[in-house]
Amino acid sequence: MKYHLISLGCQMNASDGERVRTVIEQMGYTWTEDEKEANLIGILACSVRQNAIDKVYSKISKWNKWKNHTNLITFVSGCVLPSDHEKFLKLFDIIFQMKDLPNLPEMIHQYGITTPSGIQNGFDAQNDNISEFWNVKPDYASDFEAFVPIQNGCDKFCSFCAVPYTRGREVSRPSTEIISEVRSLVERGYKSITLLGQNVNSYGLDKPDTEVIFPELLRQVGELGNEIGTEFWLYFTSPHPRDMSDEVIEVIAQYKCLAKQIHLPLQSGDDKLLIAMNRKHGLEKYRQSVSTIRRLIPEATLFTDIIVGFTGESDEQFNATRAAMKEFDFNMAYIAKYSPRPGALSHRWFDSVSLDIKKERHQILTQDLKLTSRSYNDSMIGKTFRVLVRGAAKHDGYLAGLTEGKINVRFLSENTDLIGQIVDVKIKSATAFSVEGDLLY
Template sequence: MKYHLISLGCQMNASDGERVRTVIEQMGYTWTEEETEANLIGILACSVRQNAIDKVYSKIAKWNRWKNRSNLITFVSGCVLPSDHEKFLKLFDIIFQMKDLPNLPEMIHQYGITTPNGIQNGFDTHNDNITEFWNVKPDYASDFEAFVPIQNGCDKFCSFCAVPYTRGREVSRPSSEILAEVRSLVGRGYKSITLLGQNVNSYGLDKPDTEIMFPELLRQIGEMGNQLASEFWVYFTSPHPRDMTDEVIEVIAQYKCLAKQIHLPLQSGDDKLLIAMNRKHGLEKYRQSVTTIRRLIPEATLFTDIIVGFTGERDEQFDATRAALKEFNFNMAYIAKYSPRPGALSHRWFDSVPLEVKKERHQVLTEDLKLTSRNYNESMIGKIFRVLVKGPAKHEGYLAGMTEGKINVRFLTDNTDLIGQIVDVKIKSATDFSVEGDLIN
């Protein structure tokens, strides 16, 4: 029996997929790259983005047509809004929440019963059983990069976001399990480890009497790095500006294994728009955090998320976002055109910015980003950087990788044994979003 699994959306879904694969393969299924060969096909959905949810409906329509000629079971999980959940019940054989993953084998054996049970029970966003999910050992997709979930859910309720309605409220994973998984990964030679959560820097706030807070979690990982001989980089995503403290930045500056790259979502450079987004932070709070980062970790790269065309965004508010992007000199910004999502508060509001305006603003901001990114990349020329080699580059005869600051690098070599290793590369040229260099033996 063969299975195929598709993960859409963010890194959290990708990480969840590694645990899903473990459960399925323990049932005796083997992986296939070809959907047409599979007896079991699943998809981890993302209700946060319209194009991602559209892809789910496209896929299941195709798979259901195949059932006329093959014995096929389909399932869906991941970030699913209640409105999509109701529709999926009529389209998929099985729909479950990630916290119920340990029960998937029983669902597959009795999939004809699972769907009506789902209709009776409705959509539950409580995370009471998430610990059982975390106890599933992941089937890591890479031999040198890994995602480690440290929490699930979100308590922020940004007006544009559906995550609190798809993943429930914040629940922190026991720090003992996180530290054990990180130590195990390092012992197995992993070079890049990313701590995952919807709001990683609010880790532990739901368990103030029994759990450590995020700065202490980073500190203990940093001490682990000091004790171990291996070179590895630990990242985290995504933090919330409201909870980004100087202590977190101080800890990152102190320990070598804590990667000098910070992803801090801005979303908008206009305070009134941030209030409408219910972000609970203003531009000045964000500026204070960036100032501390630049002072304590001057070598750090800075990534962000920005939404253009949010409901009511005026030209002058978009200009404020452009100004913020230039002020903070982001190395990378993941720019999204706003689209209302059912379940999120802003879905009730009139989407007042035309699509063409959103596209134009997206293009303008991308051009601004090219300037800030390229300026940094050109400053790398002539310097030697440690680079994690990730695989073949698009150009034949080259390998590609990333610096500790997650800057894309390519260099000429045919030695594929370097994949998964950290090497020295001297940078000789730069483009908008990448650099090229020479391998230093």
């Protein structure tokens, strides 16, 4: 019996997928890359983006046609709105929330009879028993890179975002479990570990009497790194600017294993638009955090998220975002064209910015990003950087990897034994989004 699993959306769904694979393989199924060979096919959906939901409908339409000539069970889970769950009831054999993953074998045995009332009852208590899900040992997709979930859900309710409605309110995972999983990964030789959550730097705030908060969690990882002594890089995503404290930055600066790369979503450079987005932070708060990062961790790279064409965004407001891009010298920005999502507050508002204008602003901001990222990459030339080798590059004879700051690097080598190792590379040339260098032995 074979299975195939597709994870759409963010890194959280990818991490969830590792635990789904564990449960399925414990049932005796084996993985296949070819979905046509599978007897069980699952998809971890993402209601946050329309194109991800469109892909779900495309996939299930094809799979249901296969049922005319093959024995096939389909399931869907992930980051899904109640309204999408209702529609999926007619299309998939099994629908479940991630907290119910330990019950998947029984669902498959019973062939997954799910009712609308059962789904709604589940959404009324989305994070009940989430600890049972966290206790599932993940089948890590990589031998040297891993995701470690530290919380689930979000309390911010940004007007453009559906996550609070798909994953519920914030619930923090016990820090003892997090540190135990990180320790196990480091002792097994993992080089890159990412703490995951919808808002990682509010970790522990839902359990003020029993749990540490995020700076202390990072400090515990830092002490673990000092204790074990082997080289690894610890990342986290995604933080929220409102909760980004100076203490978090101070702890990162203090410990070698805490990666000097920070992803801090801005979304817009205009304060009025940030209010409309319900971001609960202004440009000045963001500026203060970046100033502290530059002062305490001058070598750190800075990544962000930007939305263009949000409802009501004027030319003046877009230009404010362009100014912010230049001011903060981002190494990378994940730029998204605004798309209303059912369930999010802004879905009720008229989408006043045309698709053509969104595309134009996306292109303009991408060109702005190329200037800031290229400037940093050019400054790398002639210097030596530690690089985690992740695999073969697109060009024959080259390997590719990432610096600690997550800058893409390629170098001439066919030694695949280096994959998963951290090596020294001297940079000799640069482009807007990558650099090339020579391997140093």
